Amino acid sequence: MLWIPIDRSLDISLIRQVYHQIRERILNGELQSGERLPSTRELSSELSVSRNVILEAYDQLFSEGFLVARQGAGTFIAEGTYLEQRKKSTLIDSLSWCEEISKDSNIINFRSGIPALDLFPRKGWAKLSHTIWNETPPSTFGYDIPEGRPELRKVLSRYLLKTRGVFCHPEQLIITSGATQALTLVSKLLLSTGDEVLIEDPITNDIQTIFKNSGASLYPIPVDDNGMDTSLLPANKKPKFIFTTPSHQFPLGGALPIQRRVQLINYSRKANCYLIEDDYDSEFRYEGSPVSSLQGLDPERVIYIGSFSKILSPALRMGYLVLPSHLIEKCRRVKWFSDLHTPSLNQLVLAKFIAENYLERHIMKMKKIYKTRRDFLIQQLKLAFSNKINIFGYSTGLHLIVEFNQVQFTKELLEEIQQLGVKVYPVEEHAIKKGKHHNRIIMGYGHLTTEEIKEGVSRLQRAIPCIYSC
Structure with a gap:
């Protein structure tokens, strides 16, 4: 007789409990092809459940191809239903993970x-979200353009000029799902296997991984108290780009002085390569005003990356790229193939959040x-x-x-x-x-x-x- 433990305290129907347990036993080989199952009447009596429970569980297994009926003989396990078991994430694994977080x-x-x-500006965000959700036209709930909503790109271009000295038209902005996606797009846009990248050392592992996954080799430039030591830039290299965090180096925290910024730009011009500026964490400068962007010194040479994860919340998944004009169309295509577009409604809320001075406050x-x-x-x-x-x-x-x-x-x-x-x-x-x-x-x-x-x-x-x- 087929024994199936039934737990009436679970928030799972009896039908699903019977179905899942028979299904798992078929897949793992406990119930083998050609083996006869008990009749619905026999199994319902054995498990002390309604016959309808067994009928519906069997019907589901029939519809998925696990069972076959033979006229006058009964119900049997179908051929080709055994699946060799591999390690997989289970409910128990998930619960263990949650337990670790709890610990x-x-x-x-x-x-x-x-x-x-805990200090996310919920009231302001909720108020603006309510307005957007109630007033936005139905078309906004459909697919959108990959570069991002024009409302956000327009207000963001003004904000970046005012606060970071970034020179760009709204058309040069690509809205991304965070800085990580922005870096990934840059890698897909510029890198091929075997390309070389000059990069600050130390620098976050995530960034190293993104560039390596695109096939690039990393040439480390040591960092001191003033950021990347530009005196150590190699004379014989032809990198695809140089990656830097000039306004707040991660992890050592230095800011690149103007002399080094000039050296960096002159080097990139001579090497005919791009500069990737990750404007990490720069808004929170505690002594004096935030350091102006590197992009403002050479807008056609520097690709500028920013994010709202540290300013507001990483849960928003909102970042952006400022690109030289000749890279925009290609990046639009790469972004489209990546995820079509960043969620439109959040973009519209953020646009209002910036325009109405919530962000600066x-x-x-x-x-x-x-x-x-x-x-x-x-x-x-x-x-x-x-x-x-x-x-x-x-x-x-x-x-x-x-x-x-x-x-x-x-x-x-x-x-x-x-x-x-x-x-x-x-x-x-x-x-x-x-x-x-x-x-x-x-x-x-x-x-x-x-x-x-x-x-x-x-x-x-x-x-x-x-x-x-x-």
């Missing part, structure tokens, strides 16, 4: 690049909050470790760098630190040429309260006892 909720995570999600508010959190983190680090550390890279953005005089952040030490309930990130992880940054960690603070920062530094202090005995 991690007790960890104070100094991850970089996360804004204060939000940035001003958050700069004060982030500066308070940054200053408090610096204070707590100095109280905990005094002259045993050097703190730098904190003038802009949502993270800083802590350099320990006599500590090497090995994999084992990082695991010990996490076991004590705090997570920090090694700079060395982002290095292309390894070995220079073992004593440096990245500490993000944008999403943490002062209470969490204080407790996190306290846990870090307990995790590195040798700091006092070294």
